[in-house]
Amino acid sequence: MKEVDKMRYDFDSYLNRRETGSSKWLNMDSRNPNVDRDVVPMSVADMDFLTCTEINEEICNYVNSQTLGYSKPVDSYLQTVVDFFREHHNYSAEKDWIVTTPGIVSALATSVNAFTEIGDEVIIFTPVYHPFYEVIEGQKRVIKECPLIYNNNAYSINFELLEKLASSSKVKMILFCNPHNPGGIVWSKEELIRIEEIAVKYDLLIVSDEIHSDIVFKGKKHMVFGSISETIGERCVVCTAASKTFNIAGLQCSNIFIKNEDLRNEFVTANVNIGLERANILGMVATKAAYEKGLNWLDEVKTIIEKNNNIVEKFFNSYNNLFKVMKPEASFLTWVNFENLEIEHEEFMKFLDIKCEFFVNDGLSFGENGKYFIRINTGLPTKKLEENLERLKKYLKECYNVISK
Numbered sequence: 001m002k003e004v005d006k007m008r009y010d011f012d013s014y015l016n017r018r019e020t021g022s023s024k025w026l027n028m029d030s031r032n033p034n035v036d037r038d039v040v041p042m043s044v045a046d047m048d049f050l051t052c053t054e055i056n057e058e059i060c061n062y063v064n065s066q067t068l069g070y071s072k073p074v075d076s077y078l079q080t081v082v083d084f085f086r087e088h089h090n091y092s093a094e095k096d097w098i099v100t101t102p103g104i105v106s107a108l109a110t111s112v113n114a115f116t117e118i119g120d121e122v123i124i125f126t127p128v129y130h131p132f133y134e135v136i137e138g139q140k141r142v143i144k145e146c147p148l149i150y151n152n153n154a155y156s157i158n159f160e161l162l163e164k165l166a167s168s169s170k171v172k173m174i175l176f177c178n179p180h181n182p183g184g185i186v187w188s189k190e191e192l193i194r195i196e197e198i199a200v201k202y203d204l205l206i207v208s209d210e211i212h213s214d215i216v217f218k219g220k221k222h223m224v225f226g227s228i229s230e231t232i233g234e235r236c237v238v239c240t241a242a243s244k245t246f247n248i249a250g251l252q253c254s255n256i257f258i259k260n261e262d263l264r265n266e267f268v269t270a271n272v273n274i275g276l277e278r279a280n281i282l283g284m285v286a287t288k289a290a291y292e293k294g295l296n297w298l299d300e301v302k303t304i305i306e307k308n309n310n311i312v313e314k315f316f317n318s319y320n321n322l323f324k325v326m327k328p329e330a331s332f333l334t335w336v337n338f339e340n341l342e343i344e345h346e347e348f349m350k351f352l353d354i355k356c357e358f359f360v361n362d363g364l365s366f367g368e369n370g371k372y373f374i375r376i377n378t379g380l381p382t383k384k385l386e387e388n389l390e391r392l393k394k395y396l397k398e399c400y401n402v403i404s405k
């Protein structure tokens with residue numbers, strides 16, 4: 001990774017995204033209509049950095065020279081995706097395993113629809129990204145929570161409980177977040193193997209959401225679930241996208257790897273049945289450009305995010321154990337516990353929104369065991385992050401007499 005002062009790309013400028021309907025910015029305004037116009041929010045997981053110039057160029061070239069009609073992924077696109085995963089994740093997939101969808105959440109929903117029946121049970125490890133709940137319950141399946149064990153400010157999987165849940169004949173699927181949002185955990189090969197063993201023993205399908213797998217920090221290595229073994233490759237749906245990594249989520253394009261042909265056909269049929277068989281042409285153009293030409297940008301954005309993550313960690317650690325920061329191993333999301341502050345959850349959230357203009361995700365949106373947590377999106381210019389932290393520091397002192405070291 002590069003040193004910050006030798007950056008080739010601009011990670012200091014940012015745009016006012018109100019007028020373009022940014023979910024994150026509109027959410028900020030609805031939470032606090034009087035918010036200072038200069039504040040950059042830190043909630044919804046996209047980044048407030050300018051898009052990689054090479055991606056912009058490819059989109060412009062395409063728009064200037066082509067039509068925007070109905071499109072399917074062409075061979076060169078699929079080859080680029082396969083090459084990227086072979087090179088960066090040591091995952092040897094074939095082009096025809098890929099199904100392109102408008103997003104990861106839609107792929108999770110389609111998987112639940114295609115591979116389970118109404119009333120079936122699906123295991124999730126909580127706390128977890130909130131659509132995991134919605135795609136299961138919204139389709140009248142039953143959530144079986146396997147809460148992560150929170151110990152020493154880290155999460156681990158409760159394998160004893162997992163096996164107990166998996167042994168029910170009603171359980172058909174594990175919906176897995178790999179790396180984990182909100183904890184930023186890069187699961188180890190050993191952990192994946194233990195999950196695999198349970199899935200094989202009880203004949204479960206694994207749907208692995210790997211949207212956060214490209215931004216992984218030093219010393220950690222992401223393992224694609226489908227690459228763990230031949231057996232799991234056959235019972236696994238691997239959901240990937242360049243959207244989170246390269247900040248192009250608005251272009252709605254994801255690549256779902258399904259090795260087993262029968263499963264793949266069932267997935268495609270379920271998508272077609274609800275009119276979802278198309279891919280966004282500009283999403284494919286951007287994804288191809290990202291994987292082929294965006295690697296320098298990716299290298300630099302990782303450096304900035306790691307720097308921002310360290311600033312957040314240092315800030316909260318200066319409060320003498322009142323906050324506990326789960327050091328992210330992946331992605332631009334930091335999970336912070338504030339239980340020791342002894343301020344009620346709802347009161348603290350209101351304090352952050354209204355007084356501090358410090359807009360983050362409420363931990364409770366990730367499940368009941370997200371109580372007394374917040375999730376901070378660190379994908380914003382360092383200066384704006386520091387301003388947000390300064391405001392928090394000021395009002396912690398002013399309103400609660402909570403002072404850093």
Ligand SMILES: Cc1ncc(COP(=O)(O)O)c(C=O)c1O
Pocket residue numbers: 045102103104105106129177181209211212241243249254
């Ligand atoms: C774990 C996870 N999966 C999926 C998504 C969203 O994916 P998409 O926009 O492609 O539906 C997010 C976005 O924050 C996420 O964190």
